Amino acid sequence: MANEIQLKYGCNPNQKPSRVYMANGSDLPITVLNGKPGYINLLDALNGWQLVKELKQATGLCAATSFKHVSPAGAAVGRPLTETEAKIYFVDDLGELSPLASAYAKARGADRMSSYGDFIALSDKVDLCTAKMIQREVSDGIIAPAYDDDALEVLKSKKKGNYCILQIDENYKPEPVETKQVFGVSFEQGRNELKIDKEMIESNIVSQNKDIPDDKKIDLIVSLITLKYTQSNSVCYVKNGQAIGIGAGQQSRIHCTRLAGNKADTWWLRQHPKVMALQFVDNIRRPDRDNSIDVYISNEYEDVLAEGVWQNIFKVKPEVLTEQEKKQWLAQNTDVCLGSDAFFPFGDNIERAYKSGVKYIAEPGGSIRDDNVIETCDKYNMTLSFTGIRLFHH
Numbered sequence: 001m002a003n004e005i006q007l008k009y010g011c012n013p014n015q016k017p018s019r020v021y022m023a024n025g026s027d028l029p030i031t032v033l034n035g036k037p038g039y040i041n042l043l044d045a046l047n048g049w050q051l052v053k054e055l056k057q058a059t060g061l062c063a064a065t066s067f068k069h070v071s072p073a074g075a076a077v078g079r080p081l082t083e084t085e086a087k088i089y090f091v092d093d094l095g096e097l098s099p100l101a102s103a104y105a106k107a108r109g110a111d112r113m114s115s116y117g118d119f120i121a122l123s124d125k126v127d128l129c130t131a132k133m134i135q136r137e138v139s140d141g142i143i144a145p146a147y148d149d150d151a152l153e154v155l156k157s158k159k160k161g162n163y164c165i166l167q168i169d170e171n172y173k174p175e176p177v178e179t180k181q182v183f184g185v186s187f188e189q190g191r192n193e194l195k196i197d198k199e200m201i202e203s204n205i206v207s208q209n210k211d212i213p214d215d216k217k218i219d220l221i222v223s224l225i226t227l228k229y230t231q232s233n234s235v236c237y238v239k240n241g242q243a244i245g246i247g248a249g250q251q252s253r254i255h256c257t258r259l260a261g262n263k264a265d266t267w268w269l270r271q272h273p274k275v276m277a278l279q280f281v282d283n284i285r286r287p288d289r290d291n292s293i294d295v296y297i298s299n300e301y302e303d304v305l306a307e308g309v310w311q312n313i314f315k316v317k318p319e320v321l322t323e324q325e326k327k328q329w330l331a332q333n334t335d336v337c338l339g340s341d342a343f344f345p346f347g348d349n350i351e352r353a354y355k356s357g358v359k360y361i362a363e364p365g366g367s368i369r370d371d372n373v374i375e376t377c378d379k380y381n382m383t384l385s386f387t388g389i390r391l392f393h394h
């Protein structure tokens with residue numbers, strides 16, 4: 001390990017010089033095993049590592065996240081994939097997946113368009129199964145506590161041998177006070193060491209419906225820990241241990257809820273039989289296929305179904321996925337969990353969440369209109385937990 005790493009430039013090519021270093025003179029907790037990390041790569045890596053480390057500690061399950069521009073595009077714990085999930089994440093040809101590979105398949109699969117060129121963080125030692133999955137995706141780099149030798153060799157082959165591979169000291173503990181500069185002004189604050197666990201979910205359930213099954217408590221924990229490392233304002237929808245829609249960095253909370261809800265809807269619509277039956281031309285690029293699916297699902301479907309266009313994408317021209325078909329399919333998505341990094345100011349957020357199948361919600365509470373939020377949850381027999389803790393991240 002070394003005390004500093006010199007970087008090519010900062011956030012942009014004109015921002016030089018650039019480096020990361022330990023101000024206290026100690027060694028950095030990261031070792032570069034391959035490639036050359038950039039400034040934003042390292043921001044993604046260190047935020048992503050904290051996220052997966054906390055998910056592992058809180059759930060006991062291995063965890064993965066797919067980071068882009070200092071917010072997760074997806075995050076998940078290592079639960080087995082269903083046959084449908086394996087198909088929509090395009091990993092059904094890999095055979096039985098390890099728990100870590102399953103976690104990354106879910107993290108990458110939540111929003112494949114946003115995950116294009118991601119930085120990956122994994123909670124556990126990287127195995128060959130996971131490395132082979134990553135090998136065929138467009139990704140900038142990875143951070144993990146360790147690598148199997150064969151997995152490391154596979155990853156080193158990416159990007160013509162320039163794939164960024166970082167190893168983190170899993171026992172590293174940062175100092176309790178953190179600092180940063182903005183416009184030459186130094187900011188200082190205590191680190192956010194808040195522990196997110198089931199007790200936080202259970203302690204103050206304010207809705208008439210008090211029932212939260214244990215697996216839904218884990219989903220709510222996944223949502224809150226994901227939000228802890230997502231640029232605020234932020235909202236996160238989770239199902240079966242996987243973030244299925246993340247709305248990050250919006251100035252209005254309802255916009256967060258809509259953005260994340262729209263992503264969750266897209267995730268569910270990708271499982272519609274018509275989408276599952278799409279026949280792509282041979283050798284289509286993975287990002288072109290992913291983009292075509294998203295457009296086919298959207299109201300801009302003519303962009304991929306127009307004459308002279310669809311032939312470049314599909315072997316057989318697909319039937320339109322009608323609004324009525326989408327509405328009927330979306331109604332089948334149920335028992336979704338939702339976390340918010342700050343209180344919902346109005347019940348309109350709950351109304352939007354209900355349209356995407358949300359049943360369980362965790363948010364801080366504390367709005368002057370909490371009564372309206374609780375009333376809206378009760379209208380739909382949702383369970384609402386007030387955590388009392390805000391999770392802003394900037």
